[in-house]
Amino acid sequence: MNxxxxxxxxLVREMVRTFADKEIKPRAAAIDREDAFPRDLYRRxxxxxxxxxxxxxxxxxxxxxxxxxxxxxxxxxxxxASLADAQLVAKLMSDVxxxxxxxxxxxxxxxxxxxxxxxxxxxxxxxxxGSDVAGVQTLARPTADGYVLNGTKRFITLALVCDxxxxxxxxxxxxxxxxxxxxxxxxETPGFRHGAKDPVMGVRGLETGEIVFEDCHVPHSAVLAPxxxxxxxxxxxxxxxxxGIGSQAVGIAQAAMEEAIAYARERTAFGQPIANFQxxxxxxxxxxxxxxxxxxxxxxxxxxxxxxxxxxxEAAEAKLVASETAVRVVHEALQIHGAAGYSSESxxxxxYRDVRLYPIWEGTSQNQRIIISRELLRxxx
Ligand SMILES: Cc1cc2nc3c(=O)[nH]c(=O)nc-3n(C[C@H](O)[C@H](O)[C@H](O)COP(=O)(O)OP(=O)(O)OC[C@H]3O[C@@H](n4cnc5c(N)ncnc54)[C@H](O)[C@@H]3O)c2cc1C
Numbered sequence: 001m002n003x004x005x006x007x008x009x010x011l012v013r014e015m016v017r018t019f020a021d022k023e024i025k026p027r028a029a030a031i032d033r034e035d036a037f038p039r040d041l042y043r044r045x046x047x048x049x050x051x052x053x054x055x056x057x058x059x060x061x062x063x064x065x066x067x068x069x070x071x072x073x074x075x076x077x078x079x080x081a082s083l084a085d086a087q088l089v090a091k092l093m094s095d096v097x098x099x100x101x102x103x104x105x106x107x108x109x110x111x112x113x114x115x116x117x118x119x120x121x122x123x124x125x126x127x128x129x130g131s132d133v134a135g136v137q138t139l140a141r142p143t144a145d146g147y148v149l150n151g152t153k154r155f156i157t158l159a160l161v162c163d164x165x166x167x168x169x170x171x172x173x174x175x176x177x178x179x180x181x182x183x184x185x186x187x188e189t190p191g192f193r194h195g196a197k198d199p200v201m202g203v204r205g206l207e208t209g210e211i212v213f214e215d216c217h218v219p220h221s222a223v224l225a226p227x228x229x230x231x232x233x234x235x236x237x238x239x240x241x242x243x244g245i246g247s248q249a250v251g252i253a254q255a256a257m258e259e260a261i262a263y264a265r266e267r268t269a270f271g272q273p274i275a276n277f278q279x280x281x282x283x284x285x286x287x288x289x290x291x292x293x294x295x296x297x298x299x300x301x302x303x304x305x306x307x308x309x310x311x312x313x314e315a316a317e318a319k320l321v322a323s324e325t326a327v328r329v330v331h332e333a334l335q336i337h338g339a340a341g342y343s344s345e346s347x348x349x350x351x352y353r354d355v356r357l358y359p360i361w362e363g364t365s366q367n368q369r370i371i372i373s374r375e376l377l378r379x380x381x
Pocket of ligand 1: 121122123124125129130131132154155156157158200203208357360361362363364365366367
């Protein structure tokens, strides 16, 4: 067993940390306050090869492994969760197109996504269906030359700035999983409409909102995964997404602990730095141990992916533990800040709002427990 990162993984970490510290972190508060997508920083991530990092070279990527990507996600989130998540969406959607797209779609979209010229989103959640993916109501009605899409998607990251979307729709609402198909839809297609913005509490600046389909006619070639396969492919993507979200949670927790350490050293009470109090020291000790445990789980799930496995239980465990850990760590870090942490001008207050999303998206904590227990009870395969 080797816990040492490879030379490439170390280089990725150094490069992303330098970039994130110098260019992203100083703007993190403004991104949150203004809640507008920082397209220039997104382009910088593309220039640094971060948007297509795991794509093959022929599509503009550098063929990095999943562990390197997980490290990059953690380092980006340590500076700003929103940009880390924008990178996650680019990676996941590139993978979906790479695996399921035809040659024309791959050539047309993958290099453009890697260059940051096109933004592709996952349009799965609806006003009436989140955890229950098989319950989506967006209807894809077959026609002679393709499908007509009708329905509304909500809480879609980058919805208002996207150029294309992987749409989870049903061809038959009575068939649940068996009716689910995936479509790749260009935002310029008539009937594709960017809807209203969803006002969100944290992870702001991602133009999260609605995408509406009104008699949106797509050709047969837009089908990425037909009914029957669509649900499986959506679950595969969510599985990889859990490694990314877990990595982001570790990055946020790490940032919160660093803030807490700095504050504990500088703040004095009763004539001494609060870092001298054992109550504070033990909170920091618990943070460090829990963050490292979460990091190891996330890295293990990433490593298993690099071994060609589909680590369903491990990715769910990593996401569950990392997101719940991050919520606890940020909560304690705010406690160490006292009233200063409750000020909306503090970094920790932003992290507190950001981190609350992690046990919710990419499958709630309850959803992860369902997956883990199902895998356990299924027994060895
Ligand atoms: C900022 C933000 C960005 C997002 N980005 C995207 C995106 O890009 N694309 C996208 O498609 N979606 C996105 N989502 C949606 C996100 O993935 C969903 O919110 C998530 O899947 C949970 O669905 P829900 O909110 O509808 O909750 P629900 O499914 O309605 O669940 C509500 C509660 O019931 C619990 N629950 C549900 N089913 C069960 C069960 N069987 N057993 C026990 N408890 C259960 C849940 O755990 C939760 O506590 C985003 C959400 C947010 C807030």
